[in-house]
Amino acid sequence: MTAQIESKAASVEFKQVTKIYGSEVTAVDSVSLTVNAGELVTLLGPSGCGKTTTLRMIAGLEMVSSGAIFIGDKDVTLLPATDRDVSMVFQSYALFPHMNVFENVSYGLRVSKLSKQEIADKTNTGLELVGLSGYGNRLPSELSGGQQQRVAVARALVLEPQVLLFDEPLSNLDAKLRRQVREEIRELQTNLGLTVVYVTHDQEEALAVSDRIIVMRNAAIAQSGSPRDLYEQPADSFVADFIGEANIMEANIEAVDASNELATVRLGEMQLQLPSRGIQPGSAKLAVRPNRILLNQTDNGASLPGTVHKCTYVGNHMEYVVSTNHGDWFAISDDVDNVKEVGQSVFVSFRDRGPVLLPD
Amino acid sequence: MSRTVALWVTVGLLGFCVLPWYVLEDGLWSFEWLRDGYPFDLDYAPGLFLLLQGEKLWLAPIPFFLLLPILILNASKRNPLFNWILCIAGGLGLFYLLAQGFSIGIRGWNAEIFTQTFGDLGDRQFGFGYGAMLVGAAFLFFLTTGIAARGVVNGDVFVVGSIGFVIGLVSLFILYPVLNMLSSALQDNDGAYSFSLFLSKFFSDKIWGLHCVTENRSCGVAWNSLILALCVGASTTLLGLVFALVATRSGLRQAHLLRPLTVLPIITPPFVIGLAIILLFGLSGAVTTFVADLLGTNPTRWVYGLPGILIAQMLSFTPIAFLVLIGVVEGVSPSMEEASQTLRASRWQTFKTVSLPLMRPGLANAFLLGFIESMADFGNPLVLGGNYDVLSTEIFFAIVGAQNDQGKAAVLAIVLLIFTLSAFYAQRRWLGKKSYTTQTGKGDSGIPASLPRRILFPSYVLVAIWGSFTLVVYGMIVYGGFVEVWGLNHSLTFKHYITAFDIGFNDNGIHFKGSAWDSFWTTLKIAATAAPLTAAVGLVTAYLLVRQNFTGKHAFEFGTMLSFAIPGTVIGVAYILAFNVPPLELTGTGVILVLSFIFRNMPVGIRAGIASMSQLDKSLDEASLTLGANTWRTFREIILPLMRPAIVAALVFSFVRAMTAISAVIFLVSAEHNMATSYIIGRVENNDYGIAIAYSTVLIVVMLTAVSLTQLLVGKSKTGRRVSSANAQPV
Ligand SMILES: Nc1ncnc2c1ncn2[C@@H]1O[C@H](COP(=O)(O)OP(=O)(O)O)[C@@H](O)[C@H]1O
Ligand SMILES: [Mg+2]
Secondary structure (H helix, E strand, C coil): CCCCCCCCCCCEEEEEEEEEECCCEEEEEEEEEEECCCCEEEEECCCCCCHHHHHHHHHCCCCCCEEEEEECCEECCCCCHHHCCEEEECCCCCCCCCCCHHHHHHHHHHHCCCCHHHHHHHHHHHHHHCCCCCCCCCCHHHCCHHHHHHHHHHHHHCCCCCEEEEECCCCCCCHHHHHHHHHHHHHHHHHHCCCEEEEECCHHHHHHHCCEEEEEECCEEEEEECHHHHHHCCCCHHHHHHCCCCEEEEEEEEEECCCCCEEEEEECCEEEEEECCCCCCEEEEEEECHHHEEEECCCCCCCEEEEEEEEEECCCCEEEEEEECCEEEEEEECCCCCCCCCCCEEEEEECCCCCEEECC | CCHHHHHHHHHHHHHHHCCCCECCCCCCCCCHHHHCCCCCCCCCCCHHHHHHCCCCHHHCHHHHHHHHHHHHCCCCCCCHHHHHHHHHHHHHHHHHHHHHHHHEECCEECCHHHHHHHCCCCCCCCCECHHHHHHHHHHHHHHHHHHHHCCHHHHCHHHHHHHHHHHHHHHHHHHHHHHHHHHHHCECCCCCECHHHHHHHHCCHHHHCCHHHHCCCCCCHHHHHHHHHHHHHHHHHHHHHHHHHHHHHCCCHHHHHHHHHHHHHHHCCHHHHHHHHHHHHCCCCHHHHHHHHHHCCCCCCCCCCHHHHHHHHHHHHHHHHHHHHHHHHHHCCHHHHHHHHHCCCCHHHHHHHHHHHHHHHHHHHHHHHHHHHHHHCCHHHHHHCCCCCCHHHHHHHHHHCCCCCHHHHHHHHHHHHHHHHHHHHHHHHHHCCHHHCCCCCCCCCCCCCCCCHHHHHHHHHHHHHHHHHHHHHHHHHHHHCCEEECCCEEEECCHHHHHHHCEEEECCEEEECCCCHHHHHHHHHHHHHHHHHHHHHHHHHHHHHHHCCCCCHHHHHHHHHHHHHCCHHHHHHHHHHHCCCCCCCCCCCHHHHHHHHHHHHHHHHHHHHHHHHHCCCHHHHHHHHHCCCCHHHHHHHHHHHHCHHHHHHHHHHHHHHHHHCCCCHHHHCCCCCCCHHHHHHHHHHCCCHHHHHHHHHHHHHHHHHHHHHHHHHHHHCCCCCCCCHHHHCCC
16 A cells, blocks of 8 residues: 555634624624644534534635635635535535445545546545445445444545544444544544544533634634633633533632732632632632532631532432532532531532632 | 636637528428538528628627637636626627527518618528527626626536526526517507507406306306316315325325326326216217216216316316325324324314314415416316316417417416416415425324324215226226227227327338327427426526525526416417517427427426435535535536436426427427327317327326336435345335
8 A cells, every 4th residue: 555644734714704694693703713733623612603604614615704714824715615625524424325435435536636546545545544444335324323434534534635624523423432433533633633623512522632622602712722721721601611510609809919810719708819810809700610629527717618408429429519608519529438418517618729710 | 727718618619600500491400501502501601601701790799709708718717807808708798699689580670770770781680590509608608607706606607607507598488488478468460569459458358257147158268267277276175185184194005006196197198188078978978878868868068168177177186286285294293193182182173273274385285286287277178168268278279260369369378377477476475485394304203193084984985986087087098099989889999099000011111100100209209308408407406496595596496486387378379479580480390399398397307306405415515515526526426316316207207298298389389390299189179089099098108108117217226225124025
């Protein structure tokens, strides 16, 4: 086998891109973003926030209403899908039912008028990459869902696109397969150094595969950053809540120190010193991940007294709801051996690097 | 270099420099001209040779427009000059081509005003031929390529070109003839426009008179048509509903036998039912004589007129209503009925309050279809009408009869058109959106409610009566072909078949001696030519409607579906008025028949295409596009192969419809191009029922064979779906 699938990875840049459907629906509102070459970026957000539209604008399947799109250094804003060097793996896979696996994978190569030999070599390399050599003669209908998905990936890969797009690629697979396939996709991407834009509404999937996540809300970008940044430093309560669960409580910033870094925060009986993140004294919000909450038997000076209201055993950890004067807290504890009973009084406190201040 | 532009420049130059510019007298397929003085003979010369000989100098600007795009052959598509030059060359070229064609005819200037302004031309020209057609096509595609380059529909040359092509065809072969007919209705016999004359013709007593209410005379033809159409619409809807309910909700095992009924109206020439009715109930009909003998009375002609037409049309069109309503009944979600039943409604209450209201749009749809079909039907009123004149037959007699009053025919055609267009408009307006939504993939695990008794039993009775009646009618058709002289001498004979289809042998081999062979072969040839063209135009249009978005799409859709609402007789009249004179001189040719079939049956192709394309996941096209294929390639390699069943269906359907059509055909046939149906009608008018019926039987058998063969072929086609082993067993 001589053919190699190489990467011609290029960056993607949106400049103030807006997409309006008809005259009413603004699906994407003045979005600017950059995806670097060789990077896997995920568009994450609730259903209807404009992820698919963004992806389809990269592919050229939708044309922008205003703004500009660059792939590499080239302005592709007006180019239709046919003329862009972008491949896409569709949610439904969109395998051509009247062509066998080989014909499906080689379709793009045939369209680009490569020689017979080249087409065969590249197609076989592509099938090998996704672990389907020997399946060339099957019809898509004769493959399992996971295999169909891989054919779709191979078909997009063999064209060595500048950008590879995935629209919720795992949504038609069963839960067990999802983890495996997403790892395969990530591995291919890193090995070949591809630029990938990946759409999902599943935050866990996004955290697992991405170099960088762009969280979208109502047609605009809510926050973008590495998975760890987003999880640990959410910009607002929407992001905090959407990525992993969070207890979001009203709090009051009493003072911010001279260097503008540490804030003194009051939450009921509790006083905390937290990174101020540029937020000025006054009312604010506090986000605390459930697994960052400690439930103690004794007061350690910085805790809220409360009672256990609900207690659920879910196998590898315990879930509690604790009522305090300052709201109900949802907490997770790994300690499944020392269970706190409903009605028992406990003291709520936080681990280091637990709570994060958010603007009100 | 822009390959599209180069291609069309070449085509245009070919048309202008090589092919004969004017229409050839011997028809498109004769190549006599090649040996007969081409390229210098003025009748056969290409445009270039005409100009070089100093003839027809008004053609001189045309090569200029043709060559203009060569300037930008190497320019980039982004270059604004590119699209401007193409638009100008195409738009002005097309305009000039048509303008000169319409201004200068066989008697020189076509309008008095030109003669006054420019003086007598002293020359004349015939209709467009090959050359002019190619040049016209080149101009059209210059224009669409230019428009595409301006960024319309993402700058897609194929899509814009297809849109332009379909618009061009529809304008030329539907809008132009119809508008032309309107304008001729406004003219008096000397060609002067007179609106008051039009009004007096339009509101004439003969059309709108109400004498039947007060005296014992017949009403105006408009009322006759309207009453008939309302009755037929209502009764076919009712019958269709009953059949659909029995077929889907009765739980009767034999119910699937009803489905083949839907094929009947497709393969039966429309007047054949009328013939059978005559054999049964006519003056010497089997039933009439039997009853007369029994009661000792004289046989009457009661069936000629409203009763006869009504029966014949009910028989003909009920299957259409059935076809519409079976989809509607199946579309009523069983879980809604189950919900109603769990809320303690009885079966009858459920039917009345849930199922029936849900079917209401479908019922209205079926009614309007029946209404339009009845209005447009020509064959049955012609053979059974008696003194009950309806619009479609009245139009015919205005043209072919002793009257030969084209103005009157045009006025009547307008009245008819107003009726059918209103019904069509109502249908689109109320139901257009709903008619395409089909139940899709979502599993509905409910079981359809079975019918309440008080509906079920009357339904069975109706179905049984109708079924046996249909059997008798078709039996009569077969039997009637073997009877010596119906009503007088009922001995069996092959005489009619021999007269019509005799085959002999002579020195040249087989010799088709029978009198019907000529029209039979012509019919096959013309139907076979029209079918692929109809399917192609229909499918391309369906593709544009389902898969592409462009401004004016609604108007585009309305325009393309419009011909469905234009009765055949109207098309017939409009065509002979429009295509009798240059620039489009088509009367008497086979081409005009082919064209009339294409545009009459186009909506069928469109519907078949829309139905099957809506089931193709749009992401298949998109996948192909992102893989670097352009729209044309995607259409060819992805959409067409996946639509094969729909294509075959459209092919057969348009073939069969072309073989059974009569209403437009009867105006357009000529001695050279006689069609089976008009031949049969001719026999009927000579009271030669034997041959007419024998011929009809042969047609039905031929078409039945065609339809069955296709179903066999399509049924076996590889759909690429997984066949589970359980389904693989024949049930
Ligand atoms: N073709 C379309 N026409 C009109 N509105 C659309 C179309 N496609 C998407 N939308 C609307 O645009 C918004 C964003 O859609 P989409 O990008 O599909 O969201 P997501 O993929 O994030 O769920 C939604 O409100 C949706 O209803
Ligand atoms: Mg989506």
